[in-house]
Amino acid sequence: MTMAGNLRKVTGLGRVGGLRGVARLARQRPRVDLSHHARSPLGSSVVNCVTYRDGVRAGHGVDLVDTVERMRRSGHGFVWLGLHEPTNDEFAGVAQLFDLHPLAVEDAVEAHQRPKVERYGETLFAVFKTVCYVEHEELTATSEVVDTGEIMVFVGRDFVITVRHGRHGSLGPLREELESDAAQLAKGPSAVLHAVADHVVDDYLHVVDAVQADIDQVETDVFAENGARADPGRIYQLKRELLQLKRAVVPLGRPLLDLADRPVRVVDPEIQAYFRDVSDHLLRATEQIAAFDELLNSILQAHLAQVTVAQNEDMRKITAWAAVIAVPTMICGVYGMNFDTMPELHWRFGYPLVIVVISVGCRILHRGFRRNGWL
Secondary structure, eight states: OOHHHHHHHHTTHHHHOOTTHHHHHHTTSOOOOOOSSSOOTTSSSEEEEEEEETTEEOOOOSOHHHHHHHHHHHTOOEEEEEEESOOHHHHHHHHHHTTOOHHHHHHHHHOOOOSEEEEETTEEEEEEEEEEEOOOSSOOTTOOOEEEEEEEEEEOSSEEEEEEESSSOOOHHHHHHHHTOHHHHTTOHHHHHHHHHHHHHHHHHHHHHHHHHHHHHHHHHHTSTTGGGSOHHHHHHHHHHHHHHHHHHGGGHHHHHHHHHSOOTTSOHHHHHHHHHHHHHHHHHHHHHHHHHHHHHHHHHHHHHHHHHHHHHHHHHHHHHHHHHHHHHHHHHHHTSOOSOOTTTTOTTHHHHHHHHHHHHHHHHHHHHHHTTOO
């Protein structure tokens, strides 16, 4: 029976009743390949479990518990266990086997945590917010632009446990990329932690570039000829999505600096230099997000100013036409009074004269308003 098949039983230790019951019950299961980066075909939260020695994937053992114990006795190699949205019962056995702190276990199962790095004895616990750009044909006031998830990483002397929440952020391609670089993977679990951090931050940069295209489109529409008629809801929607992206990116700055500058027992000193590079990339993403936020504020203010100018132009046109219409209204109103004695009331050319006066007066006002840009 493969170690991955036995691992599925480890994730159910809360129900089985003991670590040593894993091997006995696991033998009743068929051999199943859990190396695919999707969810396990057994319906478990286990995505993958591999042992590495000197940066090379090692053969599967008969029992995960025995494998971990042998590695701990020899002080050689480590286990990388990948989980996807485990339940409390599924994670109970893993937490017991690797002696994980209850507070970190609670955060890993419940998710919705702020990006952070915490130390619990000999174990390092890191939380990363993953982001994904949601493709859309046209940006609307209700378009989803950014989708977020989480990756929690437990790092010990001889193990790495990654817990993923969300519909994206698969670590399968990352695992394959790391396995192609045995020298880097040989530096231990901290190399996996760096690879996950670098993978997450690279996604930040990709999403930032995609969001910039949406902002450029909104900016073009606002400053177009009929920009005052653009939907301001799209700007507010972009600001909301940008705020969601900001909540994922900005809080990670301090934890990455701590990993790069402060000595941590489970982090290889050579890996710390790599964390500085990741921190620089994160700083770039943070600066771009801040610039986008200011740009959207400027675009929104410009749009509101355009709307105000358009309203003023409409009011001027309405006022000008009201003034033009006031001339015939006034003359007709006077001659509509029921008086017996009025100038030119019974004159043969009185009616044509009034029409001429109204036409001339309206024409003069119309030309004056057009000359001043009111019409």
